[in-house]
Amino acid sequence: MHKGHLDNNEEQIKDTLGMNDIISVLRNEFSNIYLVDCKSQQIEIYRYKNQAVGVKEILQTKQPYKAAIQKYIEENVVLEDRKKMNAAADFEHVCSQLHKIPQFTVHYRVKRDGVLSYYYMKCARIGDADTFQRVIFAFANEDADVKQNEIEKIIHADITTGKRKILIIEDDALNREMLCEILKDKYDILTAENGEIGFEILEKNYKALSVILLDMQMPVCDGTEFLKKIGEDTALASIPVIVITANSDEDAELTCLNLGASDFIRKPYNADIIKGRVDNVIKLKESTLMLAAVEHDELTGLYTRQVFLHYAKGIMKFRADTPMHLVVAKIIDFKLIKHMYGNKKADEVIGYLASVYSNRVRNGLVARQGHNSFVGLFWEDYKTFEQKLKNVISEVKANLPVKGLMVKYGVYKDIDKRLPVSAICDCASMAEESIADNYDCDMAYYTEEMGHKRINNQMIEIAFESALKNHEFIVFYQPKVDIDTEKVVGAEALVRWYKDGTSLISPGEFIPVYERDGLIVRLDEYVFRQVCSLQKRRMDKGEELLPISVNLSRTSALHEDVAKRYIDIIKENGIPFSCVPIELTESAAIYNDRVKAMTEQLTDAGCILHIDDFGVGYSSLISLNQFPFSTLKIDKSLIDDVCQSKGKTLVEQVITLSKLLDMKVVAEGVETKEQLDIIKALQCDAVQGFYYAKPMPEDEFIEYVKGIQSKNQ
Template sequence: MKEISSSRIYEILGDEFKNIYIVDCASQCVYAFKESLKLPGFSQSMKYNDAMNQYIDDRVYESNRDMLRMALSFHSLYTRLEKTEQFNIHYQSKSDSEVHFMYTHFGRIMDGNRLDKIIIGFANEDLDIRRNNLDMVNNTIVPSGLRRKVLIVEDNEINREILKETLKDDYDILEAINGEEGLKILSQNYKDISIILLDVVMPVCDGFEFLNRQKSDSLLASVPVIVTTGNNSQEDELKCLGLGAVDFITKPYNARIVKSRIDSVIKLRESSMTLAAIERDELTGLYTRQAFYHHARTFIDFISNKNCHVVVLDVADFKLINGTYGTKKGNDVLVYLANAFRYYGKNGLLTRYEGDQLLGLFHSDEHIDVEKIEKNLYKIVEDAPIPNIRIKVGIYENVDKNLQIPIICDRALMAVKSISKDFKTNVAFFTKEMNQKQLAQRQMENEFKSAILNKEFKVYYQPKYDVKTEQIVGAEALVRWQKQDGEIISPGKFIPLFERDGLVVQLDTYVFENVCQFQHYRIQNNLPIVPISVNLSRASIHFSHVVAKYVEIVEQNEIPFDCVPLELTESAALYSQQIATITEQLVKAGFILHMDDFGSGYSSLTSLNELKFSTVKLDKSLIDYINQNRGKKIIQQAIDLGHGLDMKVVAEGVETKYQRDCLEKMRCDEIQGFYYSKPLKEEDFISLASY
């Protein structure tokens, strides 16, 4: 291709463009002249239509693509540049997880009377159009600090003056004497113009051509047009409406009618803008949850004869992604997944349901193919912006259409939640058992308050035995739920639930108060006591007034702090500055701290070093390996570690004589487990302890 000088390019485009491409009209090939943002897969020479289609697919916001394909086809472009030296096209682009407002400038280089080269410049014009830069004025959207602008495109000076005089008190006025000038003004100010008053009959570029050219640019086309005309030709009205005009005003002008029509059109447009802002998630472009709820009911009712399915995509450990790679990269992941969801769920209604959860409602009479979903997931993970992301999928198949939309969505969420900790399983279906479990959990939550008032939670005591003397030297307080009808609910059902919803803080306090009252009774009646440890959950540790509350309970019962040690699970005691501060306050107040469940997973040696524990309790999962050589060595090292840090060592979950004898040889201090005793009711514990 014949070289073109830089000065000639800048003469046509200026120097503001990030990307400049040159199209050779004879070969219809496009070449990169200046390219700071290279297109993926862009070669030194590509056919123009291929290059534009690739650009549109990769960069252009979905709703603008069809318009651009028509406006930027080589034939359309060539025909237009034969008639005009240059023009702009405005559109929205999506990159860096954000929507950008772009414009492309097209210019021409002639060889005599023949169009020889087309020069294309791409530029970003992000100014202040984004929703968060808009203020609400009179319940409508208006650019911050500005009055609405009206563009009057009218060649007759008297008519322009009449319109200006009618509107000047309420609007800022821009003027153009023909359609060509009007398009130029619109291109430069479309973000601020609320409405266009367009005359049909004008020289240079009439109203019909104006509308036709405006229609080819999606952002310019978003500005509503009211056509003004001196004749009452129904044919002209229909032609203008077909080209995108929204209303007609006839001449001579009636001030009240002009103002009323303009006001109605602007309010309608701005209401639509407000709705669009509310409906779409700004990051992903998917529906917001509330908009999804609204449209989902219509969607289901419309296809009442077909089966519907809800599918949830959940990113495992998304907080870890944000913490490791940063929030921007986390946003990139969400945008990528939203686009993948669109691709694989073309016929669905999609929403960003939660921060890292995407949800879709689909219709199909075919059975869901899990193998196909697994393959799609593999492809999505392979191409993700960061390596090794894990995506879980929850599915509610053949939804009950009589249910409310939030309940329908909850069922898919239940399914994905059921595999959130399962590294082997990526797809789960909602089952009736899940629903029954959720109903049971909600019932437990609803009954919690009355259960506390009615003292349905019973404190049980599991003795701790000295290994050498085999005498009871302490106990751990555990809780059971015995309902008034006699039903007993396992702690494995209600403790994890209450830990998730925060009710465990009240339950911890309830148990601690009961144990303190038990110790108070023993002391007041001159009966012997042994330390009874009480569990302090993760949620309670983070409760802001936990130290003051527990100190108050001890002082009210007039008992020594060391007779109610506090047990912190290993995971709850993972070292942090907040945990360090709380534990230091507890120790300073007089409490003795035990690390519970050591060896169950985290094994935080930092916590043992930094936090002031007096006792470490070896978890049952560790003791179960005592019959293996490696397991025995690990347990021995754990005991030696505890002693080396001047701590007592208690072994939990001891069930056999062999385990007990091994622990004695290893110089473990205390044993707790079914070998000696299961958790006991208060009266049984007193009887067994013989005090």
């Protein structure tokens, strides 16, 4: 993008940075944006998308603005509007108008290829009325997604003054006045009497602010609280903060620096030092372009999630009466795509989706969140938007670089603007998650029932620490029975939650929550420790050690040092590695270098690995080839159909394959005598299911084992 020939003096650098902020806000709605120097009338191009509103071919002439605008009017503007447009676009007239007002708009009509379109030209000054040296000309179609009052507010807020803007947050009125007096000649100053008011001002003006001067000792939201608060928002944290303090304690300075402060000013004030430090911090910020660096995702050019959350919050306030809808789009099994096709193809998929989402859906704000999902906030009548969204979904489905790839959409329509933006995103994500495994459905809507579930999930998260501390998580044991001898040959450890020691919460409620938020890692380890403790007690009593397998979730399998921790736990208890087999689900066993390294550590130490839920994932054969499993557990969903011809054939082939690979086979979910007889005929090794026993607490399990073993002696 050509930006003309800029001088290097400070005033022009300041103007250019101001223009970049304007371009950053205006985004793609204006097809062409030019900056014209008032003295030379030379044009600097900031956007050049529509060649019919172009100046490139005549930039070398003596009066490029005049020549360009005349050519544009003659070739594009309808005859009836040319006189008005010529008068309005005359540069002397433009400057005359901008001496009176900061910006104005000219509406006109364009006819191309027989099609009539309504356009407007936005003219705005950079600087104050008496000294401005630059003028913005921005061209857009009337149908484009930009509202005049919004642009006017942006321009009015950001470029009505040529000075850099700073915010002083100081509760002492005299100190505020002193700082304003020292800095007022060079800077446009905003002031706040405490951190709370300062944060409100920052949210409204952060794009225009160059630096914040922050007193540490304030009665309402002191400096430390303020630094922590802005540190949670990537966009706000990009504004440098100079701390004002009378404290010479080095620990206090270190605390401020750790919270993101850029520099210090000590009381009593020295005017020259204050000016010098403010100037240096601003230059550092501008030279590194910190704000631009955090706003956009490097691969797609879309907003990052943090910046999206900030902008969306502002849009929701500004458009309080406008219906809004939030959409989350997520690529299913993206890690598998990376493994099968490589990072280059995966990046191509992300780039394609970003292009479609940003170019096809108007009236909205789109961002990339995470490695495999996008989020968008849109404002318009829902029926209109819904049809557009369905068209986009169809287009994506038909043209994805990887055929057969699934992208799921969660929609929260007519959002509740009282909720935090992050909570609204969570609602849409819940809708998406409800169809993540549904091949027949691409889009789902957030419902009130999901809202209740979200609240329940939050309560489940909050209760985790106390539940763990109070041993509310109880390990149950489901026996594994030899299919020929009917002796108990092992068990699987399954966790149950007795909240407050009384009410039972289903694993189907809390396990998915803890898998999403990562708490499952600690819960997995808790269960593993309980099982190892049981085995140690049995060993110390001289009792037979039946192998009790423990599930390792996908999250835990990818967690750092999990193999070392589990090996250490076994060694601490002094029990054989073989008595606590570890079960990996098929989804956790998708070939991955990190998981493979983890399993090798476990097996090298002597651990036994089982593959759980076989038959419901995507990479069964890859898993069997790449991982050292000793036992295969056939998923209940296959056993449910074993009494049917096709189901029986499928289970038979799985058992045959397992035998050829020298693996034992356990059938999960056996509930009837008919199922048992068929599985026995197919030469399965063991069964686990309600036919023999449900999961039971430790004491009942031990008594059950004793009863079965004595019965079969």
